[in-house]
Amino acid sequence: MSLPYLTEARAPLTREIEVINEHGEHETIQVPSERALTVYVDNRELVTLMTLGARPEWLVLGFLRNQRLVRGVEEVVSITVDWEVGAAAVKTRGGIERVEERTARRVVTTGCGQGSVFGDLMDEIDTIRLPHSVLTQAQLYGITSAIRLQESTYKSAGSVHGCALFRVKDSGPEMLLFVEDVGRHNAIDTIAGWMWLQEPSAMGGADKVFYTTGRLTSEMIIKSAQMGVPIVVSRSGITQMGHEVAQRLALCTIGRASSRHFICYSAPGRLQMQPELAGANPRATA
């Protein structure tokens, strides 16, 4: 498989600003960077993404993947990001078919950040078959624990969403990639782009779990499903459409996930309960 040529454009993830606190004191704090990145595909302007800028090439690749504008990584020749001009130039092998038509319909979706999904949200849902997989409660706790320990822009500057891809092994969950962005869709798209650059044989979904700090909205569920990942864990809750889509896909959604607490909203068959790990149950009678 021939992989695209990618630049490695880097830029500072935070910036210092001066503020005043409730005691009237001047302080210096960090805020996350936020930059406009205009994506040009074969010299044609496609979209402007607002991003933290951690991994712009993976973001653009994943955006094209998750918007289903490109069917395979081999269709992309190169992605050249230049922060001086805030542009990402994508060169494709054969162009994007019917790009006009396919980017014409706008759905302004619920999620943070990159809310627009070009085309019909539900387009491909019924063609997706997610692999069999089971996550144990102990492995789930391993995931929330790894997230808690992760160094992050969120800890230093707040105001960003995080996403992670885990491989679940008998020895415990392994964090393959952790990405933050000002919009959480950028974060999951960046993971999607990175996955396309790995050996396809290593990127099957049966042993994978997505983690997101953001809400479980329909687009997040659909993006996970499109990448074949059948379990999504979130620190936040779920929306109605997220729930409906997850049920239709038999995708396991777990929300409000903190150290010991969580709620499983859908496909509980994929979660092997070990309630003895949850500690004392306040409702249990003696």
Next chain:
Amino acid sequence: MSLPYLTEARAPLTREIEVINEHGEHETIQVPSERALTVYVDNRELVTLMTLGARPEWLVLGFLRNQRLVRGVEEVVSITVDWEVGAAAVKTRGGIERVEERTARRVVTTGCGQGSVFGDLMDEIDTIRLPHSVLTQAQLYGITSAIRLQESTYKSAGSVHGCALFRVKDSGPEMLLFVEDVGRHNAIDTIAGWMWLQEPSAMGGADKVFYTTGRLTSEMIIKSAQMGVPIVVSRSGITQMGHEVAQRLALCTIGRASSRHFICYSAPGRLQMQPELAGANPRATA
């Protein structure tokens, strides 16, 4: 001034779903509703918004206002929402000029929800002059206190953003409107729509403050400024572009606002500090 005819389409704001918690127990919880609302302007499809559906007519009106597709409320003849088909039909007096061109450019922005701003984000910034206004620290605490007491879908179901418009009087802040939605841009757009339906003389910005549970992103700041409101308070933090835009507008942004704590990021001249109200300062030396 002739106001548009609006339907009053209502729909349930929450729905019950069955879940399993960490003790392996089945529970019934509420999740926020989330519906697709496709907006047609003079029989032409414009956009599909994903919304909680509390006030769809105000949302559509505010969307048209904040996207600057309609210059005045008198240009809108009627907005007819039908949840059966998930459609909002807008009739305008003279049509939207150059609608093709003006909705052609996509900027996928950082904020939650309705991320797309058609056209150039910064378009009109430099033409905006915000009125003189001062908020005291006591009034700010009155705002965070009113938000804390507000009954909400967030309290019953989580996973929604809230927005409020306050009028600040000597007797304390008065909450004029509180709106929640699955996307926080929908919430602020709903307020913008509602404001257009009030007496213009009552909707000057000098005595107004916006509150949002979401982050202070550039789009939130710009939307507030477009409505003439020079002070925005948030439970969350700020992004770099939010900060830059707020400084350029001399719009006062206050974040991390909880019972006593807050950070003022920009235009501190609009905030009258009363540090004695903040309680003991852990940094103060005896």
